[in-house]
Amino acid sequence: MQPNVIFLASGNPHKIDELQQILRPMGIKLKSTLDYPDAEEVEEDQPDLDGNALKKARFWFTKTGLPSLADDTGLEVKALNGAPGVRSARYAGEKATYEQNVDKLLRELEGSHNRSSQFRTVIAYIDAVGNENLFEGICRGEIITERKGEKGFGYDPVFVPKGYDQTFAEISSEEKNRISHRGKAIQKFIQLLK
Template structure:
């Protein structure tokens, strides 16, 4: 059984490999198909983007494919940056600029509640897409802290912790993150598919 991961993001690949037990699956990624064009992420939901990415890779390779779409939802900003998290400050993706823009927009806000959210889509040839999602609740702080991780990690403190995602050891973050929770759901719901036991 072979599965393709619809990402060329080295950080994301590292996290997924560290978190998820793919059992006896042979894993490849979009990096193994350099001629495939990037998916245009033009859907207005995480679910829509994840399904589109997985379906395009599945169609192009004939393999079972998994894709995720993730982002930060901030309550005081009505869920923004949401699906625009990676390029919140504009093109190209600039993590520092994204963080600076977010902190500027929250400067006069008392409500700092936010969550990281991940939706994972599984597409198989001739089958309807399946999705699971996970989230990690927390707060946005005023000043970035830490050098681990990427994206909004330096300004996000998960509930129950005093450190930001960028300060926490990778093994701790990988147990509590939105992606960890979504992958746990994927493992639980799709175990038979990954083991080749579910032909339906």
């Protein structure tokens, strides 16, 4: 049965808006960690994306009693043996900004001819009765040498998806939602709800 409210284990306004746009037509309202400002943060200390997503979903399901959705996303760069991967949000340090993470990535790739990479998202969803599900979405592409575009967040200004000549930060949010790693994982999740 499709829920009316789903808890999204995120305080990232970009991610909340992105997912709300996708789920709104289904009549699903998102609650998020922004609705619980006093709650402790769930430490993302698992060795892989699956583990981090499940840990967050389990924590918030227990705390709120609502069906809970959590994701973890990593940018995996071939020339860096899959880095930054599970540490993508903290690549340049624990409190790193998007800018600092992108700067470090571009420095690490200086002189590299192989710039192929992929964004990978794993979504964990725990339904109203506690059943756990995992959904994966992958978007392949490459890292360019300098930032382009004003939209998006994170590594979007330097990631060009395969088959495109613009970065995630240059294409429309509708197009990004359609082709992105998170969009693909969410589409699999939506199939579960139907």
